[in-house]
Amino acid sequence: MNIALIIAGGTGKRAQQEIPKQFVDIDGKPILVYTLESFEVHPDIHAIELVCLDGWQETVTAYAQKFGISKLKWITTGGETGQESIRNGVYDLYKHCNKDDIVIIHDGIRPVIEESVVSDCIKVCSKFGNAVSSLPYNEQIFRTNDGLTSTEYIPRETLRRVQTPQAYKLGKLYDCYKKAFENEIGIFGSSYTNTMMVELGEILYFASGSDRNIKITTADDIEIFRAMMKHSKSYR
Numbered sequence: 001m002n003i004a005l006i007i008a009g010g011t012g013k014r015a016q017q018e019i020p021k022q023f024v025d026i027d028g029k030p031i032l033v034y035t036l037e038s039f040e041v042h043p044d045i046h047a048i049e050l051v052c053l054d055g056w057q058e059t060v061t062a063y064a065q066k067f068g069i070s071k072l073k074w075i076t077t078g079g080e081t082g083q084e085s086i087r088n089g090v091y092d093l094y095k096h097c098n099k100d101d102i103v104i105i106h107d108g109i110r111p112v113i114e115e116s117v118v119s120d121c122i123k124v125c126s127k128f129g130n131a132v133s134s135l136p137y138n139e140q141i142f143r144t145n146d147g148l149t150s151t152e153y154i155p156r157e158t159l160r161r162v163q164t165p166q167a168y169k170l171g172k173l174y175d176c177y178k179k180a181f182e183n184e185i186g187i188f189g190s191s192y193t194n195t196m197m198v199e200l201g202e203i204l205y206f207a208s209g210s211d212r213n214i215k216i217t218t219a220d221d222i223e224i225f226r227a228m229m230k231h232s233k234s235y236r
Contacts, residue, residue: 001046001047001097001098001101001102002044002045002046002101002102002104002122003045003046003047003048003049003093003097003101003102003103003104003170004039004042004045004047004048004049004071004104004106004165005048005049005051005086005089005090005093005103005104005105005106006032006035006036006039006048006049006050006051006106006107006108007051007078007082007085007086007089007105007106007107007108007164008020008022008032008035008050008051008052008053008060008078008108008109009051009052009053009054009077009078009079009082009085009088010022010053010078010082010085010109020053020056021109021216021217021222022035022053022108022109023056023059024222026222026225026226026229027226027229027230029067030063031108031109031111031216031222031225032060032063032108032109032111033063033067033069034111034112035106035107035108035109035110035111035113036048036050036063036064036067036069036072036108037067037069038111038113038114038115038118039071039104039106039113039118040068040069040070040071040072041115042115042118042119044118044119044122045071045104045118046071047071047073047074047097048069048071048072048073049072049073049074049075049076049089049092049093050072050074050075050076050108051076051077051078051085051086051088051089052075052076052077052078053078054077054078057075057077060072060075061075073096074092074093074096076088076089076092081187081188082190082191082192083180083186083187083188083191083192083193083196084187086105086177086192086193087177087181089105090103090170090173090174090177091174091177093170094170094174097170098170099169099170099171099174100169100170100171101169101170102122102125102126102167102168102169102170103167103168103169103170103173104118104121104122104125104165104166104167105164105165105166105167105168105193106164106165106166107164107215109215109216109217110163110164110213110214110215110216111216111225112210112212112213112214112225112228113165113210113213114210114212114213116208117133117165117207117208117209117210117213118165120133120207120208121133121165121166121167121207121208122167123207124167124205124206124207125167125168125169125205125207127205128205129168129169129172129205130166130167130168130169130172130197130202130204130205131166131167131168131205131206131207132162132166132194132204132205132206132207133162133163133164133165133166133206133207133208133209133210133213134160134161134162134163134206134207134208134209135160135161135163135209135210135211136156136159136160136161137156137159137160137161138156139156140153140156141153141154141156141159142154160206161209162194162206162209163209163210163213163215166192166193166194167207168193168197173193176196176197176200176202177196179200180196180199180200185199185200186198186199186200212228214228
């Protein structure tokens, strides 16, 4: 079974909205619902678990009923950090699912997720045991000496930009989160599942990403998404 684990436990302070950014309405629909719909219609996704900001569980349940998100099977509460939220979701799935099931972790605030990206993530994970959506890095990167000067650049051919979705086998995912939190490895700051895995000594495998797969972090990102939706409607 392939399960989408959607992370929507953040408060979204940087977006400067009156409500958490994942619940901001865009053209009659919350941002989170756009994300959920992408996995609802994907033929290879069999179930969805949502990690939700505490206090919003009933709202999410109402959204699922209103917008026909029938694959949403479980809702669990987020943690104080992103890694705690993912861990909560993984631990809850471990109660319901099999160790060999594929868990596709995705940010609830990445609402423009293409079917082909999810499909490739599942395909790579099925073959290698994990998959991280990624893109080539097209800009030049220089290492700074003092913030003002540089004498060294990093060849961009050696770099990849990573995104969600990321896919892992549930049993491995559970064991790694247990080890990481017991030993305080890869769980602080901006750490995510992929960075934690590397710190635990795991080899990661890249899957396809997309430039359209924007992460909504700021108020400007919300306006970009609003414009993308308006543009897509004009071609329907």
